Amino acid sequence: MNACELLRLLRTEHDETAARADNLREQIERLTTALAETEARLAELTATRKVIDGLTPPDHEPAPTQTTTATVCQRIVTAFNEHPGKVFRLHDLHEHLGLPTDEPSINVxxxxxxxxxRQGFLEQPGRGRYQKRT
Structure with missing residues (x-):
């Protein structure tokens, strides 16, 4: 192997290594950008969670399961069936059923x-008032 061949092989390996280094730099740049975006989103989610945790009363229970939801709905229907002529206000119904009176529970x-x-079981004789449809 002569010096010219050795220089040609060295130049080829140098060019391939330089191309690989450029490719790796591009990958690092893309990953750095993706990491910065992901960390920013994580910071937003963390801040949002802190705000929501701060607004949630300490005794607030997690979202009810489907079974609990069905049970509460059945209790509501039973209350209206037991008092067919009574007009319930939302807060009165919560007190009657012993449900929490915090705003998220009231909204549910x-x-x-x-x-x-809408299903035709109840009617609204006034704003925020409900009674069994007769």
């Missing part, structure tokens, strides 16, 4: 009552 019940009204 409001949604349930709206669904029961």
């Amino acid at each position: 019940t409001r949604s349930r009552l709206g669904r029961l009204a």
Whole structure:
């Protein structure tokens, strides 16, 4: 092997190694950008969770399971069946059923009552008032 061949092989290996280094630098740049975006999103999610945790009362239970939801709905229907002529306000119904009176729980019940009204089981004789449809 002469010097010219050795230089040619060295130059070829140098060019291949330089191309590989450029490729790795591009990958590092893409990964660095992706990491920065992911860390920013993680920071947003962490901040959001802290805000929500701060707004949630300490005794607030996690979201109910499907079984618990069905049980609460059945209790609501039973209350209206037991008192067919009574007009319930939302907070009165919560107190009657012994449900929590925090705002998230009230909103869930409001949604349930709206669904029961749309299904024809309840009627709304006034804003925020519900009674069994007769």
